[in-house]
Amino acid sequence: MKNLNKIFSVTLIGIVLFFSSISATHAQSERPERPELIQFPELNPIQVPNVERFTHRGIEFFLLEDKELPLISMSVRIKAGSWLVPEEKTGLQAIAGEVMRSGGTVNVAADEFNQILENRAVSMETGFGLTSGTASMNLLKEDFDEMLPLFIELLTQPAFPEDKLDLAVTQWRSSIARRNDNPTSIAAREFANLIYGNQTVFNRTLEYHHLDAIELEDLREFHRQAMVTGNLMVAVTGDFNARDMRRTLQRAFNEIPRGSGNEFNFPEIPNEFSSGISFVDRPEMNQSIIRIGHIGGFRDNPDYAALQVMNQILSGGFSGRLLQEVRSRQGLAYSVGGNYGSNVLYRGQFFMGLSTASENTARAIHATLHEVRRLQNEPVSEQELNDTRERFLNSLVFRNENRSSALFEQLNNTYLGLPLDAFEQYVEEVRRVTPEDIQRVAREYLRPDEVQILVVGNSDLIGDQLEEFGEVNLIDITIPRPARADAGEMAGDLAAGSEWIGRMAGELIGDLEFTTVMMTGTAAQGGMTFDTESEMRFPGYLKQVINTPMGSQTILYENGSAKVIMGGAEQPVPQLNDALRSSLQRHYLNIALNASELEAFYLGEEEVDEILTAKVYIPEYEVTFFIDMESGLPVMSSYEEMNPQTGADMLVTSYYYDWTESEGVRMAYRTVDRADGTEVAASTVSSHTVE
Structure with a gap:
């Protein structure tokens, strides 16, 4: 019986496969030889429910x-x-x-x-x-x-x-x-600043x-x-x-309380165009994030539909020219896109955005602008227009794919002062766009020779590529710190402060000149202790090798950029850039090496761990040292730092113990770090040398 069942199963499978092959052959015989010859039916009319x-x-x-x-x-x-x-x-x-x-x-x-x-x-x-x-x-x-x-x-x-x-x-x-933290967000924010201006109602940056x-x-x-x-x-x-x-x-x-409605009162945005090249330096990056464009338009422009179809031809996803040419054919972009923005209440912005390898930055910019000029100089073919229009109309259908979408479309149109059937009118206008319309609006509304270009990337890798586009405007995106609650401390005694810092420097390094400190020791954090080997070159280089049970891990900071190296793999960690830069600047040895050039304010006496200290504030690095009035060595340093978890400032203090001299330089062989009074880390040094 089992054999009969097996034979029946095999026979049945054979019959199914036979008829499947016949069906497949029949289906293939009915297919057109080329996909573009497939005839698609007209889209059904858009049905608007009765609201x-x-x-x-x-x-x-x-x-x-x-x-x-x-x-x-x-x-x-x-x-x-x-x-x-x-x-x-x-x-x-x-x-x-x-x-x-x-x-x-x-x-x-x-x-x-x-x-x-x-x-x-x-x-x-x-x-x-x-x-x-x-x-x-x-x-x-x-x-x-x-x-x-x-x-x-x-x-x-x-x-x-x-x-x-x-x-x-x-x-x-x-x-x-x-x-x-996100370079793409930086590009969007700073490009909008270039178009609308800093801290205008259209583009305010929260501080x-x-x-x-x-x-x-x-x-x-x-x-x-x-x-x-x-x-x-x-x-x-x-x-x-x-x-x-x-x-x-x-x-x-x-x-609801009675009351008249608020009136929209947006300032006028000049319909002006100017060229410029701006740059945000991010040393941790190995690619460039680029934005290119200028001011856009209004929704009530009679050419709105033609502009949107033009935008689809230029940057409409996988079929857009930017992706096909700049990314696929020339291989100059990881991603590329754009938009011609037309708002109801204020002007939108026209932009093209892409990311590319640092060494290809200028070529990618030229290739992108070339596609804009090609739209102006060469009429699009009927085939390209029709294909783009059909894809665009197919996507528009889904804007009202359910009844609630249609309801909110009407509410939105009423709120903005648009006709209730604005969407239906728009669809019909898209259907009527011609190749001549595309070339006309590209010539009238796009200004490839008067664009703002913004690049977020690594200046060392990009080199001088941007200079061919004009004088480069360097944008500083440093986040302004909150006002110091103790800003009045700046009124301290400058002469006495300089004297105390000079005395501390003398106790730490004497007259010795050096640039590099190397040390071995341990670091303890989160209940775990690791052996470490560190090298510091003031004021901008740190290499720390941490030996963990899972293998060694190296933290490297140089040229303003931090990265972690483990198992042969490198990972940029831009979130550490500011912290590592500041830690090197605030290190007591860096202060000692630069004591003669730093302003320091003596703020009086203060007792720390039952030791009478001189309190000295160094404004350049926003750090305060508490110097033992007897030995001249620092007992503690403190500064305020933003806690990224809470968004609030916290007081960070470092306590120094076990001062040890080697090769003419004294170092604290035990340091305890506290945040708002809670111990967060501790480290020891077992040996150190200088060069």
Whole structure:
């Protein structure tokens, strides 16, 4: 029986394979010889669902029934944003949106508020950007009537507790500390500065002093300015009866204070073009991140559709000319793309962005600009235009792939003052674009000879390539530190400070001149101790070999760049650059070697570990030394450093013990480091030599 089953199975498989091969052969015979000969049917007309609209107390409502699932989604568009915030309070709108939600309401504390939402699987969120704010609620249909009053209370009576403001500020401080970690983000930020100007309403950069200026009353005032009837539009979609929902919303939104809406008041952006080459040096990089472009346009431009199709031909994904030519054919880019931005309320920006090997930076820039000029000088073919247009239209279809997308499209158009059928008009205009239109708008709106070029990369590897584009503007992206709480200490005694630093230098190195210190020892951190070998060349080189149970690991800092070497592999660690540079500058031997050139302020006497010390502040390195008034040796040093986890300054102190002389140089053979009083690391030295 088993054999019969086996024979039957084999026979069945053979029959299936036979008919599969016949089907495959038949299918192949029906295929066109070339893929481009395939005939695609016309796209179905875009179906726009019927949205019910009404106005109540100045609030515009948009309702769309969708009974596919027992869910309801509500979104409130709020006419408020950072354009209302003065420059000195930059970031206020973002923090107000966060604390409005995280702080609960005046009647429901934050923890209880969160628990209520969690028990019902309800989502409520609030936030504000440049041109608008949003408040949203998503939940099961059965919970809507019970949760709507809580949502209205969140809109009208947020608590804004101080602890939540402190938490939000701490998180934003941490964000500031990390903002230079990603070179692509650096390029986007600094390129926008070149286009719109520094600290304009369109492109403000949040700094620590902005956060220090924001108070609770600022949040409350921003909320009062935002949450009035004239500023609100409400969209609701889901499983409900529109007539019943209308009555429910009218009752609920009676709680919103009456008031006229805010007026958009954006400064004019000149439609001006100029050429320039700017550079951000990142020594840890082995490639260049490039942005090229100029000011863009407005959404109401009659050429908007032609510009968007032109943009697709130039930089539309895998089929765009930039990718096909600069990346695929010439091999000059790892990634490449771009956009011709056209905003409704203010001018967008036209940019092309790419990343390339450092040695190819100039060639990649030339190749990118060549594609712009080719659009201006050579008409696109009907075939390329039609292929691009079809791909573009296919992608546009998904903007309204469900009923809720269409609802929010109408709300967005109304908010921005666009026609309700703006999308449908746009699609028809795209269909009518001709090759002549593409060449005309490329000539009229693109200025390849008047572009801003920004490069983020490694100056050592790039060399002088950028100079052919003009005088290079070096951009400093150093993050400004918060104002020192003890800035008044600068009023100390300069002469006495110089005398104390000179005495410390004499005790440490005498008259000896050297550049390099080599030492062996141990480092302890996190409950583990490792053997180390270190080499320091002041003020800019450090090599430390750490022997771990998993093998040796080398930390190397030179030319402003840090990297870790392990198992033959190298990994840049740009987040260590500032810390290692500062540690070398603040090292007591570097201070001793440069004592005659440093300003130092004597701030008086202070007892440290029962030792009377002279407190001396060195402003160039923002470090304070506590010098034993008897021996002249440092007992402790201290400085403030940003904690990237909390975004707040912490006091870092180093205590020095067991001073030992070798080859005329004294070193502390035991050092203990503390952060805000808590021991975080300790190290020992067993031997040292100098060269």
